[in-house]
Amino acid sequence: MNTPTNVINSEDLMALGYTPGRAFGVALRTAGKHQRLGKETLLAQLADVLAAPEAYAAHAVYGKLANALIEAAAMADIAPIPLREAGTGYAVYGESHIEPGARAQMDVAMQLPVAVAGALMPDAHQGYGLPIGGVLAVDNAVIPYGVGVDIGCRMALSIYDIPETFFVEHHARFKRELIAQTRFGAGHGFKPHERADHQVLTDEAFGMNPFVANLKDKAWAQLGTSGGGNHFVEFGIIEFPAADEPLGIPAGKYLALLSHSGSRGLGATIAGHYTKLAKELCHLPSEARNLAYLGLDTHAGQEYWQAMTLAGSYASASHDIIHRKMAAALGAEVLARVENHHNFAWKETWNGQEVVVHRKGATPAGKGVLGIIPGSMTAPGFLVRGKGEAASISSASHGAGRQMSRTQAIKTISRDAMKATLKQHGVTLIGAGLDEAPMAYKDIHTVMAAQTALVEVVATFTPRLVRMADDGSRED
């Protein structure tokens, strides 16, 4: 649908000299509400309000905007919270494979007045604020962009009492169920009659405030869906070279289901809302803008923590539904389940100190803690057990990490080359674009070699039947 040309948009406001911030949003809403005044008139008046907000402070139409502008001007005069001149040092794993941009972002994070300790995982790359693969321990505060946009993004693994031979013989049936029991695509959810029920829908945090309450219906529709990007659900063969007693798995090969997804629209909306709020409440110098933090003893900080926790429970519930549905459809016995968040913040003790540990694309690897580190659709993933290494703040990588950007991958990898790689590895793929091609990722073995001090490998998972979101670029 085309946008009517008489509507004032962000570009119009920018042209008038409005800059991003709270007043910007007020200006957009004011213009939207008073469209009947006509675009020309609105533009002229908006320019006038910007030039002299004091004159409009009590105006019926522009009063709210004028006051927002006055407030913004007053806020701009407040000096930003200074960063420390020298940041605390931090451990870097697999340094030679980490892009300089990720290092630079981590350097800035370590200069935050609340920073206690940090570490960069061997799959690290640049993100918003904290790099992906960045681990940051801070004192009594939480950084929304230190958790990431996809709050609670996680891995979940079900190990079935099904031998490899059965999977090979009934490949078509597994493919059919993988399509039937999963749902992919940005914005996609289930129709009312398809929706799954889950305990998480009764979580009291959905009633914590009107903002979160408004997200519940879409969250319900998207519960049990996987979304897009690098998210997947796949069957593969997991091999235990030796029996694992804590898990109760004898040595051998088993069919397993591995899923990677997060909190969908719910978490993304929460992340966006509280990042914006944090930036309004926590003024940092421009290079640290996206690291705005909320004190845990403030109302806003507690609200974010509660909303983040909800998004985490919701992401877990989505995996639970996927795994439950699949086990039921297959009539499979589940021998073991393993799962772990890799975009989240935790209250932990580090070197005897109470800290808030942000892992943004990093696997928790406390002593004895199980985690899953995927490779790519044709490279193995690993079931690992953490070693509790203090220097890594008990963390490890959350995957292989990209070696090519999405655009670079689409430009340089051919569909034939991707097909050949899949065939060579005996992998059947449903969906996915060239930006998710195995060649776009780093070599997982190199990444694992850089973190032998952080985790030990318990079992190796080899993908065989993979589903990802359809390639958007082919639908155009």
Next chain:
DNA sequence: ATGTCC
């Protein structure tokens, strides 16, 4: 990452 707000 998300049905894309600035």
